[in-house]
Amino acid sequence: MAFSLNETTLLNAIRGGGLLSIINSTLSPGYGIYNSNIPTKALTPTSFIGVEVVKDSAVTIAPVEKGTYSSYNKVNRPGEIRVTFAFEGWTGFSGAIPNLTNFSLASRTDILSKLDEMVEGANLYDIETPDTTYQNYDLTHYDYRTSSQEVTILIVSAVFQSIRDMGNVTLSNATGNEVEPGNNADIKSANGRTVMGNSGVTASTLTDVKGALSGLKNSLSSAATKVATSVSSSINESTSGITGAINGAATSSINKLSEAVTELVSGLS
Numbered sequence: 001m002a003f004s005l006n007e008t009t010l011l012n013a014i015r016g017g018g019l020l021s022i023i024n025s026t027l028s029p030g031y032g033i034y035n036s037n038i039p040t041k042a043l044t045p046t047s048f049i050g051v052e053v054v055k056d057s058a059v060t061i062a063p064v065e066k067g068t069y070s071s072y073n074k075v076n077r078p079g080e081i082r083v084t085f086a087f088e089g090w091t092g093f094s095g096a097i098p099n100l101t102n103f104s105l106a107s108r109t110d111i112l113s114k115l116d117e118m119v120e121g122a123n124l125y126d127i128e129t130p131d132t133t134y135q136n137y138d139l140t141h142y143d144y145r146t147s148s149q150e151v152t153i154l155i156v157s158a159v160f161q162s163i164r165d166m167g168n169v170t171l172s173n174a175t176g177n178e179v180e181p182g183n184n185a186d187i188k189s190a191n192g193r194t195v196m197g198n199s200g201v202t203a204s205t206l207t208d209v210k211g212a213l214s215g216l217k218n219s220l221s222s223a224a225t226k227v228a229t230s231v232s233s234s235i236n237e238s239t240s241g242i243t244g245a246i247n248g249a250a251t252s253s254i255n256k257l258s259e260a261v262t263e264l265v266s267g268l269s
Contacts, residue, residue, distance in 0.1 A: 030128055030129070030130055031048040031051065031128060031129060031130070032127075032128040033045075033083065033125055033126075033127060033128075033158075034125060034126045034128060035123070035124075035125060035126075036123075036124035036125055036126050036135065036136060037123075037124070042114070042118065042125050043085075043111065043114060043115075043118075044104060044106055045085035045086060045087050045111075045156070046085075046086050046087050046088040046099075046102055046104075046153075047085065047086050048083070048084070048085045048086075049084040049085055049086060049155070050083075050084045051081065051082070051083050051084075051127070051129050052081070052082040052083075052084075053079065053080075053081050053134070054079065054080040054081070054082070055077075055079040055080075056077055057074055057075060057076045057077060058074070058075045058077060059073060059074045059075075060073040060074075078161050078162040078163070078164060079134075079161070079162040080159060080160065080161050080162070081127050081134055081137060081159070081160045081162075082157065082158070082159050082160075083127065083157075083158045083159075083160065084155070084156070084157050084158075085155075085156055085158075086153055086154065086155055086156070087106075087108060087111050087153070087154045087156065088102060088152055088153050088154075089107060089108040089152045089153070089154070090107075090152065091152060092151025092152050095107060095108035095109040095112070096108075096109045098110075099152075108152075108154050111154065111156070112144070112154075115139070115142050115144075115156070115158070118138075118139040118142075119139045119140065119141065119142055122138065123138060124136050124137065124138060124163060125137050125138065125139065125160065127160060134160075134162075136162065136163045136164075136165065137160035137161060137162055137163065138160065138161060138163055139158055139159070139160055140159055140160065140161045141158070141159040142156060142157065142158040142159065143156075143157050144156040144157070
């Protein structure tokens with residue numbers, strides 16, 4: 001229960017008469033929008049019109065083997081709370097003038113500026129209702145309306161979405177000292193478990209780079225020498241084969257020519 005006191009409730013209590021009427025007029029159910037980090041109100045509406053809480057989940061649409069349906073096949077979506085409230089100003093000619101009769105220094109312009117700040121920033125808020133308090137929500141959407149009949153009143157519809165905290169995960173760099181090389185750090189939380197390891201890689205120096213380049217140069221020189229030797233040997237083998245074939249053919253031709261000359265000389269004699 002929250003204590004709400006303004007001109008309207010006081011006039012109603014006076015007109016109604018009696019102690020019970022005064023108590024019923026000044027006491028109202030506990031509704032409020034508070035900052036999560038500090039116990040202060042984020043918004044101060046004149047009155048709350050309604051609060052709608054929406055929570056749903058999505059299940060798999062693929063066929064599931066009998067008896068194997070489990071939480072793996074169901075995904076919970078962040079909850080939403082739609083809050084509708086009214087804020088009353090002093091006059092319809094200017095939204096910058098606060099309604100002092102409601103014991104408030106906030107104006108309609110201040111409320112709209114605060115809503116812009118909330119929807120653009122990343123902050124957490126708690127939504128209080130008579131049934132329970134919904135914690136860790138952020139404003140994702142709002143819209144408002146006014147009319148010619150009630151030019152001093154803003155009717156605001158605000159949508160808050162749940163921010164689900166999954167625990168803290170700390171990551172170390174490659175040369176960090178938090179985790180020894182070869183060892184793993186086991187981080188446990190209420191919502192999961194994270195195992196971190198360190199590769200133990202050390203930073204390279206200029207000497208290491210020069211040594212690596214020299215080794216690469218030697219390797220390339222050795223590989224080039226081997227390739228050149230192999231190519232030269234192949235060429236020599238091919239050339240020697242061709243030369244042998246040519247020499248053999250020439251010798252055979254000379255021998256045959258010599259035999260023919262000898263026969264011709266014998267015939268002439």
